[in-house]
Amino acid sequence: xxxxxxxxxxxxxxxxxxxxxxxxxxxxxxxxxxxxxxxxxxxxxxxxxxxxxxxxxxxxxxxxxxxxxxxxxxxxxxxxxxxxxxxxxxxxxxxxxxxxxxxxxxxxxxxxxxxxxxxxxxxxxxxxxxxxxxxxxxxxxxxxxxxxxxxxxxxxxxxxxxxxxxxxxxxxxxxxxxxxxxxxxxxxxxxxxxxxxxxxxxxxxxxxxxxxxxxxxxxxxxxxxxxxxxxxxxxxxxxxxxxxxxxxxxxxxxxxxxxxxxxxxxxxxxxxxxxxxxxxxxxxxxxxxxxxxxxxxxxxxxxxxxxxxxxxxxxxxxxxxxxxxxxxxxxxxxxxxxxxxxxxxxxxxxxxxxxxxxxxxxxxxxxxxxxxxxxxxxxxxxxxxxxxxxxxxxxxxxxxxxxxxxxxxxxxxxxxxxxxxxxxxxxxxxxxxxxxxxxxxxxxxxxxxxxxxxxxxxxxxxxx
Amino acid sequence: xxxxxxxxxxxxxxxxxxxxxxxxxxxxxxxxxxxxxxxxxxxxxxxxxxxxxxxxxxxxxxxxxxxxxxxxxxxxxxxxxxxxxxxxxxxxxxxxxxxxxxxxxxxxxxxxxxxxxxxxxxxxxxxxxxxxxxxxxxxxxxxxxxxxxxxxxxxxxxxxxxxxxxxxxxxxxxxxxxxxxxxxxxxxxxxxxxxxxxxxxxxxxxxxxxxxxxxxxxxxxxxxxxxxxxxxxxxxxxxxxxxxxxxxxxxxxxxxxxxxxxxxxxxxxxxxxxxxxxxxxxxxxxxxxxxxxxxxxxxxxxxxxxxxxxxxxxxxxxxxxxxxxxxxxxxxxxxxxxxxxxxxxxxxxxxxxxxxxxxxxxxxxxxxxxxxxxxxxxxxxxxxxxxxxxxxxxxxxxxxxxxxxxxxxxxxxxxxxxxxxxxxxxxxxxxxxxxxxxxxxxxxxxxxxxxxxxxxxxxxxxxx
Numbered sequence: 001x002x003x004x005x006x007x008x009x010x011x012x013x014x015x016x017x018x019x020x021x022x023x024x025x026x027x028x029x030x031x032x033x034x035x036x037x038x039x040x041x042x043x044x045x046x047x048x049x050x051x052x053x054x055x056x057x058x059x060x061x062x063x064x065x066x067x068x069x070x071x072x073x074x075x076x077x078x079x080x081x082x083x084x085x086x087x088x089x090x091x092x093x094x095x096x097x098x099x100x101x102x103x104x105x106x107x108x109x110x111x112x113x114x115x116x117x118x119x120x121x122x123x124x125x126x127x128x129x130x131x132x133x134x135x136x137x138x139x140x141x142x143x144x145x146x147x148x149x150x151x152x153x154x155x156x157x158x159x160x161x162x163x164x165x166x167x168x169x170x171x172x173x174x175x176x177x178x179x180x181x182x183x184x185x186x187x188x189x190x191x192x193x194x195x196x197x198x199x200x201x202x203x204x205x206x207x208x209x210x211x212x213x214x215x216x217x218x219x220x221x222x223x224x225x226x227x228x229x230x231x232x233x234x235x236x237x238x239x240x241x242x243x244x245x246x247x248x249x250x251x252x253x254x255x256x257x258x259x260x261x262x263x264x265x266x267x268x269x270x271x272x273x274x275x276x277x278x279x280x281x282x283x284x285x286x287x288x289x290x291x292x293x294x295x296x297x298x299x300x301x302x303x304x305x306x307x308x309x310x311x312x313x314x315x316x317x318x319x320x321x322x323x324x325x326x327x328x329x330x331x332x333x334x335x336x337x338x339x340x341x342x343x344x345x346x347x348x349x350x351x352x353x354x355x356x357x358x359x360x361x362x363x364x365x366x367x368x369x370x371x372x373x374x375x376x377x378x379x380x381x382x383x384x385x386x387x388x389x390x391x392x393x394x395x396x397x398x399x400x401x402x403x404x405x406x407x408x409x410x411x412x413x414x415x416x417x418x419x420x421x422x423x424x425x426x427x428x429x430x431x432x433x434x435x436x437x438x439x440x441x442x443x444x445x446x447x448x449x450x451x452x453x454x455x456x457x458x459x460x461x462x463x464x
Numbered sequence: 465x466x467x468x469x470x471x472x473x474x475x476x477x478x479x480x481x482x483x484x485x486x487x488x489x490x491x492x493x494x495x496x497x498x499x500x501x502x503x504x505x506x507x508x509x510x511x512x513x514x515x516x517x518x519x520x521x522x523x524x525x526x527x528x529x530x531x532x533x534x535x536x537x538x539x540x541x542x543x544x545x546x547x548x549x550x551x552x553x554x555x556x557x558x559x560x561x562x563x564x565x566x567x568x569x570x571x572x573x574x575x576x577x578x579x580x581x582x583x584x585x586x587x588x589x590x591x592x593x594x595x596x597x598x599x600x601x602x603x604x605x606x607x608x609x610x611x612x613x614x615x616x617x618x619x620x621x622x623x624x625x626x627x628x629x630x631x632x633x634x635x636x637x638x639x640x641x642x643x644x645x646x647x648x649x650x651x652x653x654x655x656x657x658x659x660x661x662x663x664x665x666x667x668x669x670x671x672x673x674x675x676x677x678x679x680x681x682x683x684x685x686x687x688x689x690x691x692x693x694x695x696x697x698x699x700x701x702x703x704x705x706x707x708x709x710x711x712x713x714x715x716x717x718x719x720x721x722x723x724x725x726x727x728x729x730x731x732x733x734x735x736x737x738x739x740x741x742x743x744x745x746x747x748x749x750x751x752x753x754x755x756x757x758x759x760x761x762x763x764x765x766x767x768x769x770x771x772x773x774x775x776x777x778x779x780x781x782x783x784x785x786x787x788x789x790x791x792x793x794x795x796x797x798x799x800x801x802x803x804x805x806x807x808x809x810x811x812x813x814x815x816x817x818x819x820x821x822x823x824x825x826x827x828x829x830x831x832x833x834x835x836x837x838x839x840x841x842x843x844x845x846x847x848x849x850x851x852x853x854x855x856x857x858x859x860x861x862x863x864x865x866x867x868x869x870x871x872x873x874x875x876x877x878x879x880x881x882x883x884x885x886x887x888x889x890x891x892x893x894x895x896x897x898x899x900x901x902x903x904x905x906x907x908x909x910x911x912x913x914x915x916x917x918x919x920x921x922x923x924x925x926x927x928x
Binding site: 066191252254258341 | 481482485526529530580585588596597607640642643672677716717753754772776802803
């Protein structure tokens with residue numbers, strides 16, 4: 001082969017050498033230039049195409065590095081063996097973006113809401129600007145596997161003061177959200193475990209445990225939380241609990257039950273209690289309930305916390321406090337992993353904590369949520385003959401248990417017709433017997449007082 | 465019990481009700497107030513302590529909610545059963561922060577370096593400020609499990625243009641770093657797999673696979689990359705490769721070997737090729753090598769990419785492109801998981817891509833790295849009688865293979881004495897036979913041209 005015809009465009013944005021490379025590659029792929037055929041010399045082709053020799057050399061080098069041609073010393077360039085070209089037709093057409101739009105409701109009583117209007121945008125912007133001015137290169141270096149030490153010190157001190165958690169900063173591991181923390185924890189704990197969950201449960205964690213391949217077992221609750229006798233019988237070696245404010249029932253586990261739970265864990269060396277302290281920040285009456293971890297003197301409690309709920313869901317920032325045997329395991333085997341949280345975010349939240357912004361933010365949202373909580377309860381008063389309210393004074397949702405014969409599905413459907421989204425307790429139940437009392441969850445964090453008043457007026461009609 | 469003596473401080477920062485609560489709790493814990501004992505009425509205690517009745521009521525409510533006391537209708541408050549109090553002595557003293565400081569070298573030829581001085585701080589700051597002004601509440605809402613659609617569209621279009629990757633945005637899943645992406649991928653692929661790795665390998669991925677519990681098998685390479693015949697014999701069903709620029713050897717897998725690899729995958733339905741395209745951005749000669757994924761017409765390639773390497777390690781942002789069978793599995797089983805990347809970071813990098821900043825940043829760093837690459841090669845020229853250079857013209861490191869009788873350990877030790885850190889190929893080898901040619905990795909991304917010149921002058925002495 002001595003002639004290669006190609007229609008080169010000298011004013012194209014594609015460099016000449018790329019155009020030449022493209023033509024030859026296509027010819028090889030289509031079989032027009034056969035295996036072992038010799039390409040023209042760079043000098044000949046340059047002359048033929050009226051381009052510089054280095055342009056052709058660049059094109060040949062590219063073909064060489066991708067393996068389309070081979071160089072033989074003193075002989076020149078030859079087409080490499082590509083006969084058995086992998087089929088290039090696609091089995092499946094590329095589909096367009098086609099995700100079903102979720103229905104948006106006028107009023108959404110989501111129990112996982114967060115008031116986003118109260119997010120401290122100005123402070124956040126200021127801190128993020130300061131940090132990008134100050135820390136410069138250090139900020140973009142790969143960081144500590146557990147998260148930055150200065151941030152872990154700030155979290156440790158917050159946890160000690162606000163939650164009664166006893167730990168050193170080295171026990172704290174930061175991660176990009178609670179799902180990730182559970183993935184990491186599952187690597188440390190190993191897969192060969194049977195995990196007990198409160199029933200009804202916080203389903204996100206339950207789904208994660210299932211998705212991670214764990215055997216799970218639901219354990220019933222009484223008014224003090226998970227029944228430890230049933231836990232004992234379940235043969236679980238790990239238990240996931242929300243003792244400070246059970247999700248979804250709102251039960252606060254009393255001190256006796258906590259001790260029972262810790263004693264259960266103490267009976268066998270590989271038993272662990274996972275304490276998810278997901279929303280302890282929100283209590284509208286009295287002091288916060290101290291964390292179970294603070295009572296644990298035998299390295300049995302794994303404490304989980306998050307900023308995604310108290311600051312904003314889009315901030316992916318959670319953490320766990322590991323007891324020493326698991327910390328040793330982490331340091332021995334998983335310390336090589338990179339942190340999943342950007343240093344910028346770590347530094348912003350660190351200063352948010354250290355400079356008192358977090359406390360102020362919590363006080364502000366707490367006051368906001370309390371007013372909404374009060375307005376919602378007040379609005380539901382006319383319905384007290386057909387329902388009982390529980391789970392008050394904490395968290396960001398209430399529970400309504402109905403005794404007027406309407407089922408959960410019926411109540412949800414009737415509200416949906418009025419463009420109001422409410423949530424059934426069934427979604428939280430692991431086991432369903434069919435004789436559960438119809439119970440609705442009403443979250444109030446992301447609705448204004450006016451919206452709550454308007455919506456509850458309508459609910460008063462459709463709950464009857 | 466009618467008298468409760470306590471020394472209340474009215475000017476303390478601790479509210480009175482908390483002081484009362486604290487005293488009673490301590491008395492119950494120490495056994496000074498016994499099980500079933502009746503507490504004084506709120507009225508009596510208020511009078512006794514000279515505080516308001518509501519103060520005492522608050523204290524009692526707190527004790528109630530934590531379970532230290534119980535309320536009996538018409539009778540009053542009684543101490544709950546807490547005899548078997550869980551031991552409160554700690555088994556292990558809290559240790560202070562005591563992580564060994566890593567040795568800092570004057571010159572560090574890390575093969576995983578990134579030039580941080582060239583990070584576009586101003587653009588980053590501007591974008592991050594704009595985003596916090598513009599998007600407001602939407603930004604802090606919990607987002608799409610795969611990452612924001614607009615961001616995935618931007619990545620898809622970049623991958624198509626720059627890497628020849630064929631995919632729709634729905635196939636792209638964003639995650640907080642490559643380690644996380646591998647964790648997520650392992651959930652989708654399942655644990656019952658045998659994963660083949662190039663030997664020598666990118667050890668971070670190899671360690672992740674091991675930490676995730678996979679059986680792994682090393683496969684040898686020739687000058688075209690992994691030997692597919694050996695792969696076939698290995699009985700692996702998954703293979704992890706870096707075809708565009710093998711780490712650490714720098715080998716570009718030619719088209720024929722790529723086709724062989726794809727044909728290997730096609731032989732059995734559950735075989736997959738994981739293509740880690742970790743640093744394809746850096747080639748100093750010719751066009752970028754197109755991704756293997758672009759040749760795959762049978763949904764066999766899982767493509768991995770990252771911005772952590774091309775922007776900054778502290779930006780935790782990687783992604784994978786799933787073939788449809790695995791995408792279906794993800795959507796069926798793992799779609800409930802929350803994204804691990806904050807929306808702010810997603811939006812910053814989206815605009816970074818869309819507004820041309822990323823391309824400019826790559827051009828800038830590419831020019832920078834090329835100069836350093838050239839200076840390093842020039843500086844090593846006097847040593848060409850005792851070593852061979854390979855892996856040039858791409859990536860951010862070179863390989864030096866020695867034939868002067870010195871071992872890797874010896875070379876590393878001699879450099880360390882001069883405060884220079886260099887890296888041995890042994891760290892990348894999975895199997896060690898002891899007869900490997902001593903090979904050193906020299907990364908140049910995070911050293912200036914002057915530093916490289918200074919350091920290489922010293923290396924010229926200690927390599928002899």
